[in-house]
Every structure is written in structure tokens, then in C-alpha cells.
Amino acid sequence: MAQTAIRGTFFDFIDDPWKHVGEEHLAARFVRDGLLVADDGVIVAFGDYDDVVADYPDVDVTHILDRLITPGFIDGHIHFPQTRMLGAYGEQLLPWLQKSVFPEEMRYGDREYAEEGATRFFDTLLASGTTTCQAFTSSYPVTTEVFFDEAARRNMRVIGGLTGIDRFAPDEYLVTPESFYDDSTDLIERYSGAGRNLYAITPRFGLGASNELLEQCRRLKAEHPDLWVNTHISENPTECRDLLAAHPDCDDYLGVYEKYDLVGPKFSGGHGIWLSDDEFRRIAASGASVTFCPSSNLFLGSGLFRLGRATDPEHRVKLSFGTDMGGGNRFSMLNALEDAYKVGMLNNTLLDGSVNPRNQDLAEAERNKLSPYRAFYSLTLGAAEALYIDEWVGNFEVGKEADFVALDWTAGPPALEWHQSLLVDEDGPATVEDAATLLFGVMMVGDERSVDETWIMGARAYKKG
Numbered sequence: 001m002a003q004t005a006i007r008g009t010f011f012d013f014i015d016d017p018w019k020h021v022g023e024e025h026l027a028a029r030f031v032r033d034g035l036l037v038a039d040d041g042v043i044v045a046f047g048d049y050d051d052v053v054a055d056y057p058d059v060d061v062t063h064i065l066d067r068l069i070t071p072g073f074i075d076g077h078i079h080f081p082q083t084r085m086l087g088a089y090g091e092q093l094l095p096w097l098q099k100s101v102f103p104e105e106m107r108y109g110d111r112e113y114a115e116e117g118a119t120r121f122f123d124t125l126l127a128s129g130t131t132t133c134q135a136f137t138s139s140y141p142v143t144t145e146v147f148f149d150e151a152a153r154r155n156m157r158v159i160g161g162l163t164g165i166d167r168f169a170p171d172e173y174l175v176t177p178e179s180f181y182d183d184s185t186d187l188i189e190r191y192s193g194a195g196r197n198l199y200a201i202t203p204r205f206g207l208g209a210s211n212e213l214l215e216q217c218r219r220l221k222a223e224h225p226d227l228w229v230n231t232h233i234s235e236n237p238t239e240c241r242d243l244l245a246a247h248p249d250c251d252d253y254l255g256v257y258e259k260y261d262l263v264g265p266k267f268s269g270g271h272g273i274w275l276s277d278d279e280f281r282r283i284a285a286s287g288a289s290v291t292f293c294p295s296s297n298l299f300l301g302s303g304l305f306r307l308g309r310a311t312d313p314e315h316r317v318k319l320s321f322g323t324d325m326g327g328g329n330r331f332s333m334l335n336a337l338e339d340a341y342k343v344g345m346l347n348n349t350l351l352d353g354s355v356n357p358r359n360q361d362l363a364e365a366e367r368n369k370l371s372p373y374r375a376f377y378s379l380t381l382g383a384a385e386a387l388y389i390d391e392w393v394g395n396f397e398v399g400k401e402a403d404f405v406a407l408d409w410t411a412g413p414p415a416l417e418w419h420q421s422l423l424v425d426e427d428g429p430a431t432v433e434d435a436a437t438l439l440f441g442v443m444m445v446g447d448e449r450s451v452d453e454t455w456i457m458g459a460r461a462y463k464k465g
């Protein structure tokens with residue numbers, strides 16, 4: 001059995017910080033001098049170095065010095081075949097799809113092109129500290145095969161699936177409901193549960209799906225109730241209006257997916273910007289989740305996700321965060337945190353009593369503030385719970401897979417080290433609050449340069465050059 005032991009300073013979560021307003025550190029676990037031991041990539045011991053080493057006196061220890069070790073980041077919503085076209089100028093969602101997205105995704109019908117894309121996609125994920133993603137592929141089975149094959153080669157836990165669209169795209173990029181059912185069934189048989197691969201039935205979005213395609217999704221979910229369902233929801237105002245015009249029997253966007261029995265545990269809808277309070281209530285009650293994609297929402301001008309409303313304890317919606325790359329213009333979840341923080345601040349301007357006296361809600365304004373605890377929880381344990389993968393990943397509990405990131409809190413733009421030294425002395429973080437302070441610096445001032453090492457199943461998969 002291959003045994004790995006890592007000694008260093010660890011920071012993970014054991015609870016939801018939104019449940020501990022004013023004392024969010026209670027949701028976190030900080031081990032200043034810790035030891036994590038993994039057998040064949042699975043954590044068998046974790047805790048204070050002195051305590052754990054007593055049980056493993058002969059273990060070979062890798063010491064990671066002057067770093068904060070967190071669980072690997074989970075990107076809940078990303079588009080594998082958009083790797084090359086991120087940062088496309090000038091359009092909002094619907095024209096952007098036609099002009100920039102579909103032409104690039106159509107290149108992924110070619111296996112060689114898809115393979116080159118996959119190498120670059122996974123290399124960039126690992127260099128960004130992302131160890132797990134839930135990804136859209138393309139209308140072509142070959143893109144999905146290449147995605148799963150490359151993830152397996154790197155031993156990464158991923159969720160993905162053939163991405164079905166049968167309206168609102170060039171003819172040669174459309175699936176038919178029957179081909180989508182047949183191809184999905186074939187891919188599920190070959191890839192679902194193989195190694196660390198997990199399969200999501202993936203209708204691209206409501207507006208791009210006929211009733212017949214959604215009916216085939218219902219059939220797939222009924223035949224494979226343990227599978228994930230991944231899609232987009234309530235992203236752009238024009239999209240929402242056009243969708244409801246196509247489904248006059250539905251009151252809202254969520255209602256379209258509910259009509260086809262898709263909403264429940266393991267369902268995630270990306271964006272959710274324009275969801276009503278009632279939709280939040282129904283999502284929360286069903287056990288489904290929303291993926292907040294702040295960089296994309298700003299880049300495409302889609303709107304401001306109501307983070308404080310979604311986290312209302314009356315109807316706490318399960319949340320993961322996503323880059324939505326290429327709708328998001330960065331691969332790094334640290335950039336997503338930076339943008340999420342700014343969205344929260346802007347939401348609070350809208351909630352401010354002096355701007356809108358009827359709308360003031362101090363508790364919601366407090367929940368909009370993305371503290372470092374809420375931020376890093378959302379990339380790790382929170383995302384794992386929202387996506388129903390927390391039996392495998394999300395924190396350093398014994399039995400989980402040893403996927404983690406070593407963050408250099410001084411690496412990033414040249415002045416970052418000086419900035420951090422204003423907040424925490426050179427000996428590094430002595431307390432959980434010190435660690436959270438440094439992590440806030442990493443998310444707001446740092447970027448992927450802060451990611452020094454990324455480990456998958458107890459083996460180093462990336463080291464910054």
C-alpha cells in the first residue's frame with residue numbers, strides 16, 4: 001500500500017460558516033503543525049503532528065513549509081470546450097453563444113483537437129488549485145470521452161456529461177432527443193463510476209431544449225436515479241423571458257425543470273441570478289443546488305446573484321461556486337472569490353436603506369459579505385455538500401480522498417508579500433483568525449500565482465515553476 005504523509009499548516013471546514021454569524025471561525029479547523037497520512041490516496045489519519053506521528057513512527061514525511069494547506073478547490077460549473085475562447089469581447093449571453101461559443105465548441109468534434117484542449121484544460125485547472133470540477137462538454141460524444149479519459153489519466157474526481165442542445169444553435173451542432181438519449185446511455189455505461197468519474201445528465205439550458213429533449217432527460221434520470229443533473233438556470237433576463245414564452249404552462253424557470261422531474265438532490269443549476277424567493281424556497285426544499293458564477297455574471301453582464309438571499313436560513317440553498325470559464329474570463333477559483341466578494345458588496349449598495357428605504361434588510365446585507373471563511377468553505381466542503389460528493393472530497397476527514405492545495409500567501413503581484421506582512425507577522429499564521437486574514441489577502445490580492453502545489457490522491461500533480 002502506498003503511504004504518503006504531509007506535515008504542514010492545514011485549514012479546512014467542519015461546518016457552514018453562514019450558520020455561525022459573528023463567529024465564523026467555529027466552522028473552520030486550523031492545525032498549525034499538522035500531519036495528514038494517506039494510504040493509496042485515502043486519508044487514514046489527520047490531526048496535530050505530535051498526536052498522529054505517534055501512531056505512524058516510521059512513516060516517510062514530506063514537509064510543506066510556509067504554506068497554508070487547504071482542500072483542493074471544487075469548480076461547480078465550467079465548460080471544457082471553451083478553454084481557448086475565454087475573454088471574448090463585446091456580447092451578452094445569447095449573441096455571445098452564437099458568435100464565440102458554438103463555433104469553438106464545434107471544433108471539439110475532432111478527437112485530436114479535443115485532446116489538445118483537454119491537456120490545456122486540466123493543466124490549467126491544476127495550476128489554479130482546482131482538483132475537482134463539474135463540467136459541460138459539447139454536443140459530441142467524443143468530447144465527453146476525451147474529458148473523462150484525461151481526467152482518469154490524472155486520477156481526478158470530476159463530474160461531466162454529454163451536453164445536449166436541440167434548438168438555438170447551428171444545425172450541425174444540434175443533437176436530436178433520440179441521439180441524446182442513445183449517446184448518453186452509452187457514455188453512462190462506459191464512464192459513470194469508472195475510477196473517479198461521475199456522470200451528469202446535462203441538458204445545456206432550458207432555452208436550448210425542446211420538450212422532447214427534456215423528456216429524454218427525465219427518462220435518463222428515471223433509469224439512472226443516482227446520476228447527477230447539470231444545467232443552467234435564470235442567467236440572463238432575455239434568456240428568462242424567451243424561455244417562459246416557450247413554456248406558457250410554467251410560472252418560472254425552475255418550473256420547466258420541475259415539470260420534467262429533474263429538480264432534487266444532485267441537480268445543479270448554474271447562475272440563478274433571476275430566481276425568485278419562491279424558486280429559492282423550492283430549490284432548498286428539494287435538496288438541489290445553485291452554482292454561483294460571479295466572474296461570468298460580471299463579464300457577460302448577466303446580473304448580481306443574491307448571495308445573502310440564497311443563504312437565508314429560512315430557505316438555505318445549497319451553493320457551489322463556479323468559474324463558468326469561458327463565460328467567466330478566468331480559470332482560477334481565487335478570481336471567482338474576488339468577484340463574488342464584489343458582487344456581495346454591490347448587492348449591499350442596492351440593499352442600503354439610504355438608496356432603497358423599503359428594501360433594507362440588515363441580516364441579508366450581512367450574509368452578502370463574503371468573509372474568507374464563507375469563501376473558502378464555498379470552494380471546498382460547501383461545494384462538496386452541494387454537489388453530493390462530500391463522501392469523497394471537501395475536507396480532511398479520515399476516509400476522504402487526499403486532494404489538496406498548498407497556498408503561498410505571499411505569492412502573487414509583487415507587493416502581496418508586503419501587504420500580508422502588514423496583517424500577520426513573518427512567522428506565519430498562529431491562529432485561525434491569522435490564517436483567515438491571509439486567505440482574504442490571497443483571494444482579493446493574489447491569483448493562481450498563490451497556488452504553489454496541487455496534490456491529487458496523495459500525490460503531487462502540480463508544482464509552480
Ligand code: GUN
Pocket residue numbers: 079093097101204205232235296324327
Ligand atoms: N447557457 C447555455 N450555454 C451556456 C454557456 O456555454 N455558458 C453560459 N454562461 N451560459 C450558457
Ligand code: ZN
Pocket residue numbers: 077078079232270324327
Ligand atoms: Zn455555463
